[in-house]
Amino acid sequence: MRKAKNRRGETRHRPWPLSQRPGFLIRRLHQIHVALFQEACGEFEITPLQYSLLSALAVRKTADQTTLAADIALDRTTTTGALKRLAARNFVERAVDDEDRRARLCKLTPAGAALLAKIEASARAAHRATLDNLSEREQAAFVDMMQRIVAAHSNRDSATAIFD
């Protein structure tokens, strides 16, 4: 434990500055990325999460909400909310699956595909800008470390909770 003595000789905890706590720094990084994303893509009225959803749909072509939630590692209820907002703006179609009437099959509308194509470059730039203050080598190392941490936890969260 990091302790120190003060003038009266009492043992006390030395405060651990917020700016050195991993969790605090991660939250700040998230804030910074969202801000950069909004700057780059604000004109399209799209959020990072919505961009993730559109990207996932572009790959899947068609998928139910639970699958999409797992794809983007997000809570199912939150995913539904975002998909509803995208559907309200006609970027996504949400139709009941005939073969499993519990499920809502989602897919990009032509407008959604067009939007995705239009924002692609800006969105990628925002992602890259987030690590712009690191050297090329550091950026690669940073992404690699993030991937390892994420991979180490990928079997215990909602996305792939198969061992719980």
Next chain:
Amino acid sequence: MRKAKNRRGETRHRPWPLSQRPGFLIRRLHQIHVALFQEACGEFEITPLQYSLLSALAVRKTADQTTLAADIALDRTTTTGALKRLAARNFVERAVDDEDRRARLCKLTPAGAALLAKIEASARAAHRATLDNLSEREQAAFVDMMQRIVAAHSNRDSATAIFD
């Protein structure tokens, strides 16, 4: 641009996997940290944000809400909400400042200080656990890189928006 030709010779964008995008990985890291924090500190019914606030108050002794918001790099309105919740549980006292009746001076109650002392070890463990899958050397490098990114953006967000 990363492009590829398909069988028909059309140029198309190769999808950039979510799992390689900095912003996506940062969001996942944040999710992971919050989950680890809840596991470690769940019994105290405290969130990472509330822990940050208690920590900041322990250092400041007394501070108005705007100062606290800047300390923890958080929107003022959000900070107010968290402080209200802490005050409702009697961990924080929010009183109108006699010398500036616009301001609410906040400080830890004895119960708040006691809670902070009780949580400290678990909270620190959660912060460390977030980077547990990296080597000691990597953890230091990772924190250093995060600090550099955050520092590079610290003069353009709500916390210290003096150049806008």
Next chain:
DNA sequence: TCGAGATACGAAGCATACTTCGTATTTTAC
């Protein structure tokens, strides 16, 4: 001293992000 600007809040509204509970539907085990 008085009025303009700055400051500290609060209220309202939207978008994440999570939990728990309930419902409809499908699958599976017997």
Next chain:
DNA sequence: GTAAAATACGAAGTATGCTTCGTATCTCGA
């Protein structure tokens, strides 16, 4: 073939995290 288990959703509630707008208060310069 049917009852139990699993699955896909939806609704409701809470906490973050942000913006915009409005109000009260303070400060400082003319």
